[in-house]
Amino acid sequence: MTLQAIKYENGTLEVLDQLLLPKESKYIPILGVEDGWKVINKMQVRGAPAIAIVGCLSLAVEISKEEFEKKKALRREVEGKLNYLISARPTAVNMKQAADHLISYINSLDNDESVSAQEMQARFVAAIEAMLEKDISDNRSIGEFGAKAVLNNVTDGEQVRILTHCNTGSLATAYFGTALGVVRCLHSASRLENCYFTETRPYNQGARLTAYELVHDKIPSTLVCDSTVAYLMKTAQINAVVVGADRVAANGDTANKIGTYQIAVVARHHEVPFYVAAPLTSIDFNVNTGDNIVIEERPQVEMTHINNIRIASPGNIFFFFLIIN
Numbered sequence: 001m002t003l004q005a006i007k008y009e010n011g012t013l014e015v016l017d018q019l020l021l022p023k024e025s026k027y028i029p030i031l032g033v034e035d036g037w038k039v040i041n042k043m044q045v046r047g048a049p050a051i052a053i054v055g056c057l058s059l060a061v062e063i064s065k066e067e068f069e070k071k072k073a074l075r076r077e078v079e080g081k082l083n084y085l086i087s088a089r090p091t092a093v094n095m096k097q098a099a100d101h102l103i104s105y106i107n108s109l110d111n112d113e114s115v116s117a118q119e120m121q122a123r124f125v126a127a128i129e130a131m132l133e134k135d136i137s138d139n140r141s142i143g144e145f146g147a148k149a150v151l152n153n154v155t156d157g158e159q160v161r162i163l164t165h166c167n168t169g170s171l172a173t174a175y176f177g178t179a180l181g182v183v184r185c186l187h188s189a190s191r192l193e194n195c196y197f198t199e200t201r202p203y204n205q206g207a208r209l210t211a212y213e214l215v216h217d218k219i220p221s222t223l224v225c226d227s228t229v230a231y232l233m234k235t236a237q238i239n240a241v242v243v244g245a246d247r248v249a250a251n252g253d254t255a256n257k258i259g260t261y262q263i264a265v266v267a268r269h270h271e272v273p274f275y276v277a278a279p280l281t282s283i284d285f286n287v288n289t290g291d292n293i294v295i296e297e298r299p300q301v302e303m304t305h306i307n308n309i310r311i312a313s314p315g316n317i318f319f320f321f322l323i324i325n
């Protein structure tokens with residue numbers, strides 16, 4: 001078992017094919033931007049932060065193999081490929097945030113006459129490589145801060161029962177995770193009684209990925225059907241719900257995996273504190289409210305089949321994949 005979703009060293013990139021988990025642990029080589037776009041679009045790599053990191057690293061791999069005589073040629077190629085990578089999936093904002101930041105950075109290098117084309121290329125690749133460690137550092141901070149927030153609501157020494165949705169761990173980020181990072185910190189502090197997590201239909205990120213991570217880390221946990229959450233909050237004294245985010249609007253509206261909204265409504269009804277754990281790169285200050293967040297629509301086969309076996313009768317089925325809370 002491995003929780004390293006992304007393997008990058010000296011211009012070589014491999015990603016864990018998450019569609020094969022938990023049955024098979026297989027890495028896919030990423031030779032450039034086209035490979036990066038495909039593994040993101042097919043959800044072999046998924047999770048808002050991981051999407052941005054893999055997308056940008058796929059560009060770093062491609063750029064590292066080329067030689068640029070002219071700085072403008074490098075800038076033009078970078079801008080075009082970053083905008084292409086954004087199109088792989090529409091809702092998670094992290095890839096767009098990273099693209100905007102990197103385009104601004106390479107423009108500053110292009111405008112700096114003291115920087116050669118070779119230096120510009122090296123600095124640009126280094127800026128992307130730094131995203132890996134930054135994400136891990138952010139996740140550990142989110143985990144510690146989130147654990148403190150949860151524990152503020154309980155008596156000293158009390159162990160807590162957490163509910164989470166989808167996968168927000170090492171398989172959705174560079175490592176450690178966001179909402180699952182909070183669970184990891186609570187467990188490390190010996191303050192976690194149990195982590196309940198949903199299967200997360202239709203793509204089963206919870207049953208396939210979160211279960212995989214929690215078993216790997218030997219964290220006390222219980223997989224529950226998505227339809228159990230209301231009964232769970234009524235009967236299991238859940239201390240807090242902690243989820244991730246794909247995109248947070250300027251007013252705090254949050255787009256996350258489908259099912260999050262109903263969990264939030266039930267948490268409100270049962271007065272269970274509800275937390276969104278996300279890095280700054282998941283916040284889109286250019287979007288005022290959740291009404292302006294693009295809802296991702298995925299092929300219906302992702303709901304009607306599991307491992308290529310049909311589980312729903314043929315017919316005209318249509319559903320949203322992500323929805324606003």
Ligand SMILES: CSC[C@H]1O[C@H](OP(=O)(O)O)[C@H](O)[C@@H]1O
Pocket residue numbers: 046047048049165166167168169172173178179205243244245246256257258
């Ligand atoms: C830490 S990323 C969180 C976010 O990503 C998941 O979506 P997907 O598996 O479709 O990429 C889910 O919405 C998580 O909350």
